[in-house]
Amino acid sequence: GENVEQHPSTLSVQEGDSAVIKCTYSDSASNYFPWYKQELGKRPQLIIDIRSNVGEKKDQRIAVTLNKTAKHFSLHITETQPEDSAVYFCAATPRGYGGSQGNLIFGKGTKLSVKP
Amino acid sequence: DTAVSQTPKYLVTQMGNDKSIKCEQNLGHDTMYWYKQDSKKFLKIMFSYNNKELIINETVPNRFSPKSPDKAHLNLHINSLELGDSAVYFCASSHAGGGQPQHFGDGTRLSIL
Numbered sequence: 525g526e527n528v529e530q531h532p533s534t535l536s537v538q539e540g541d542s543a544v545i546k547c548t549y550s551d552s553a554s555n556y557f558p559w560y561k562q563e564l565g566k567r568p569q570l571i572i573d574i575r576s577n578v579g580e581k582k583d584q585r586i587a588v589t590l591n592k593t594a595k596h597f598s599l600h601i602t603e604t605q606p607e608d609s610a611v612y613f614c615a616a617t618p619r620g621y622g623g624s625q626g627n628l629i630f631g632k633g634t635k636l637s638v639k640p
Numbered sequence: 641d642t643a644v645s646q647t648p649k650y651l652v653t654q655m656g657n658d659k660s661i662k663c664e665q666n667l668g669h670d671t672m673y674w675y676k677q678d679s680k681k682f683l684k685i686m687f688s689y690n691n692k693e694l695i696i697n698e699t700v701p702n703r704f705s706p707k708s709p710d711k712a713h714l715n716l717h718i719n720s721l722e723l724g725d726s727a728v729y730f731c732a733s734s735h736a737g738g739g740q741p742q743h744f745g746d747g748t749r750l751s752i753l
Contacts, residue, residue, distance in 0.1 A: 556739035567730060567744040568683070575739055611681060617738050626738030627673065630683040
């Protein structure tokens with residue numbers, strides 16, 4: 525089955541700096557890669573996603589890149605702000621997993637701290 | 641309006657009891673999921689349902705049984721609760737088919753005494 529590795533487990537940056545979180549996946553058939561942000565005591569919230577037919581996607585200060593050959597994808601946050609502090613999870617949906625449905629296989633999360 | 645709502649938000653009970661967690665979505669989605677988040681914050685899929693049919697049953701104990709009266713509801717029933725069941729349980733929903741964004745509920749924090 526699919527396995528998703530996420531690094532680093534913790535990341536501390538100064539306000540205004542950039543933050544990069546990296547994930548690798550094992551199933552080459554995986555075709556959907558979302559990123560979730562989870563604040564303390566809250567639900568995971570989708571912040572950006574990318575499909576396997578796209579190499580890069582950007583939404584304001586957030587961007588995701590995908591390298592299908594290397595089977596890794598990354599989250600980039602520019603001009604970080606204190607409110608970006610949270611746990612970030614990457615995930616992958618294996619194409620053949622569960623037939624037509626797509627369960628999310630999550631990485632173990634990265635705790636991002638943005639210091640003012 | 642809350643898109644995916646779970647009740648209760650907190651559940652404190654003793655070992656051996658049976659409990660249920662309810663989930664409802666008003667997004668018109670066809671597929672609903674249950675995830676477990678343990679004390680280390682690891683998120684793991686437990687079940688998914690599409691049009692009231694179980695799609696995947698992960699290797700969870702058969703003490704856990706999902707029940708879906710209609711496509712807008714997916715409840716989780718747990719028999720003979722154990723200490724290791726303490727976790728936050730999240731319900732989610734999406735449109736059918738792979739590669740669809742999933743929307744999560746606020747979670748139910750289950751504590752076993």
